[in-house]
Amino acid sequence: MLYEAPNYDTIHIPNMDSAFKIYQSHWRKTLVPWWTYPLNFPIFELNVLLEGVQDVQVGDQTFEMLEGDLLIIKPGMRRQIIGTREKPITYFTLHFDVEDYMLRTILIQHRSGLHRRDSALEREIRVPFEQLIHMLQHNRGQDMRHPAIRLKLISQLFSLFAILGSFNETPAEHGMDPSGNIIAYRMAEQIELAVKGGSIGARTGQIAKRTITLMADELGYSPSYCYRVFRRIFGMSPQAYMSNMILHQSRLELNNTEQSLDQIAAKLGFQDGLHFSKQFKRWTGCSPTAYRRKHMEFQFK
Numbered sequence: 415m416l417y418e419a420p421n422y423d424t425i426h427i428p429n430m431d432s433a434f435k436i437y438q439s440h441w442r443k444t445l446v447p448w449w450t451y452p453l454n455f456p457i458f459e460l461n462v463l464l465e466g467v468q469d470v471q472v473g474d475q476t477f478e479m480l481e482g483d484l485l486i487i488k489p490g491m492r493r494q495i496i497g498t499r500e501k502p503i504t505y506f507t508l509h510f511d512v513e514d515y516m517l518r519t520i521l522i523q524h525r526s527g528l529h530r531r532d533s534a535l536e537r538e539i540r541v542p543f544e545q546l547i548h549m550l551q552h553n554r555g556q557d558m559r560h561p562a563i564r565l566k567l568i569s570q571l572f573s574l575f576a577i578l579g580s581f582n583e584t585p586a587e588h589g590m591d592p593s594g595n596i597i598a599y600r601m602a603e604q605i606e607l608a609v610k611g612g613s614i615g616a617r618t619g620q621i622a623k624r625t626i627t628l629m630a631d632e633l634g635y636s637p638s639y640c641y642r643v644f645r646r647i648f649g650m651s652p653q654a655y656m657s658n659m660i661l662h663q664s665r666l667e668l669n670n671t672e673q674s675l676d677q678i679a680a681k682l683g684f685q686d687g688l689h690f691s692k693q694f695k696r697w698t699g700c701s702p703t704a705y706r707r708k709h710m711e712f713q714f715k
Contacts, residue, residue, distance in 0.1 A: 448497070458509070463481055467503070484535065485527070508574075519658075538577050542570060549567065605656050626640050665705065674687065
């Protein structure tokens with residue numbers, strides 16, 4: 415443990431434990447006709463149309479994408495390219511997943527959907543995206559798995575994720591204090607610590623209420639105000655956020671097939687593997703064993 419004298423001027427970098435995964439991502443110039451079968455991925459998709467026009471169906475919605483448009487599809491949504499008006503297109507697609515639950519929630523609540531060219535997000539993302547495309551074309555024909563190239567790709571991708579994960583809506587538009595965003599993020603951080611510390615289990619309501627009360631007292635705001643800013647940022651109550659995060663963490667733990675259900679249950683604060691299995695099936699409709707099987711099938715497709 416490092417000792418810091420009181421007179422040190424220190425700027426701390428917060429502890430971070432996050433992982434991004436990239437799957438089957440590519441730049442492509444198509445032939446005619448071009449369409450895809452309906453697909454349903456448990457991950458995010460970012461699709462940018464570089465040339466042409468394409469019609470994309472996402473769930474029950476159909477989007478006409480024009481040159482420069484950006485489409486972000488959240489996990490679990492059925493998606494299909496219906497057609498390209500009998501002309502070739504050029505596009506870039508990024509399939510990715512992120513373990514950071516706070517970032518996942520922001521992406522789903524505030525980034526999913528169609529963003530037209532010259533929209534606020536498209537303008538923000540344009541430069542780092544063009545740099546990424548330039549890098550892909552510059553290294554075309556080379557082994558992208560080479561450490562030097564791969565690290566450069568990671569750097570470019572993190573620039574994109576940093577923009578996608580930012581949420582700069584003006585709080586004043588909602589009658590909120592500018593510090594409201596920070597309050598919501600700090601509350602989410604406390605919930606994450608409680609979930610990963612295994613101190614919750616099935617007691618989400620009790621823990622969420624205590625987290626809100628303590629945070630409100632610490633920051634000098636009323637609990638009702640904290641509830642409002644949290645729901646505005648994350649689109650749900652702190653209790654719902656906590657329940658969803660336990661489910662998310664359960665899935666991450668199940669992805670490690672070397673862990674037994676009893677070990678996972680102990681990590682997450684459940685009495686034993688049997689209680690955890692019952693709760694997981696209540697959440698998802700499938701057993702932990704069935705979930706593991708589906709995950710392995712997706713990994714090796």
